[in-house]
Amino acid sequence: MVRKSASKSRSPRRESWWRTTLRWVVATVVCLWLLAALMLVAAKWINPPTTAVHMERRVEAWVHHRPYRLRYEYEPLSRISPNLQHAVIAAEDARFYQHHGFDWHAMESAAQHDMDGGRLRGGSTLDQQLVKNLFFGTGRSIVRKVAEASLVPVAELVLGKRRILELYLNEVEWGPGVYGAQAACVYYDHTTARSVSRDEAARLAAILPAPLKWKPQRMNWYSAIILKRMRQMGW
Template identity: 40%
Template sequence: MLAKLLRTVLITLFACLALSILLVLLLRWVNPPYSALMLERQLRATLAGQSYSSQRSWAAWPALPDNLKMAVIAAEDQQFPNHHGFDIAAIRAALSHNKNSESIRGASTISQQVAKNTFLWSSRSWSRKALEAWFTLWIELLWSKERILEVYLNSAEWGPGIFGAEAAAQYHFKTPVTHLANQQAYTLAAVLPSPLTRSASQPSLATAQRARWISQQVRQLGGSNYLETLKSTHSE
């Protein structure tokens, strides 16, 4: 009886793991119509008895401007072309900081954020981190770096109900994402750590300072030329 139960559990586990890999493979080519983060926001609002609507329009890789691609890499994950989903140096630095400080510093790469936003929930737990690592591994194996950044820019939250770069550009600056000016791109990247409390259209002093820092980092990385490294990292 115990052996049969164990076999059933193992088969179920294997099936779930295989299904997750197939889903990641499918999304290499198919744009996800919704993200887990969007569903979570909708569910929380419904349970709280609040109305909720979201905006999102997919912008394909060629339509996403280089200035926004670079701004997000500079702000969120400067080692993005070089790692395989996990920035070990950043993780060690975050662990050291968190031991000696009341503030919590994260070390999630863009790939990890894609895994979380697309497939998982946002609360902190070891189980979620384990699943995040699993999905990150397969995203890095099966997607190109360009695809990872494309999905990230179309899934990131940029305000209440505002998901993806196209919706963010329209909401904050009344312009299509293809027409974003450099400063607008830097400011959008600057609000990403706290998109529900920071505004790109009405940036605080701290947000404006972070946007200036991002612009400096973009220049130090080499500007849009840096994006060429994404092509040499993975091939489609």
């Protein structure tokens, strides 16, 4: 009888501990989400000082004892050539100006393509990629996808298309330590984001799916597709 009563007394304690732990976990998640949402609001006027991808690459270089040189210079959208703006949209998110953060048609097409055994293609919009770059880095998980999806409507509502495009073009990874349009144009083509040519822009946009592996000068096949898309879109 004594053992049974002791067991009964411990059970409520365990339940209480689990409830307390769950409350703390939920509270932490909510606080982190609110912090990220507030940072998106602030990003309407303040350029982000760093991103999750920047920090991830620094840590990787430190862990593997590799040199790391950051190439980054923020440029307002007015100083980034329409050639590059249009090339990136054509390559990464053709319906950027039509959707409201999620392109369901692109996601459905990508899923069908994968099921048919084709090459893996993503259906992420620029909104989704921006949120991922800012807060989650390059890792993949269901939790990250859910958190990303919950923040995309905030970005779409607060920032608007022009600011989303500007932030994306300035924060996206374009090579080892190379972030943003200005750094990419200088690094690969020895020109500026304002002066980049149509062909150069298409080649830069072509490496975005794998910027640490692909080089613009080797992307003839994909840059030609991007240029064709740009013409079809009236650019």
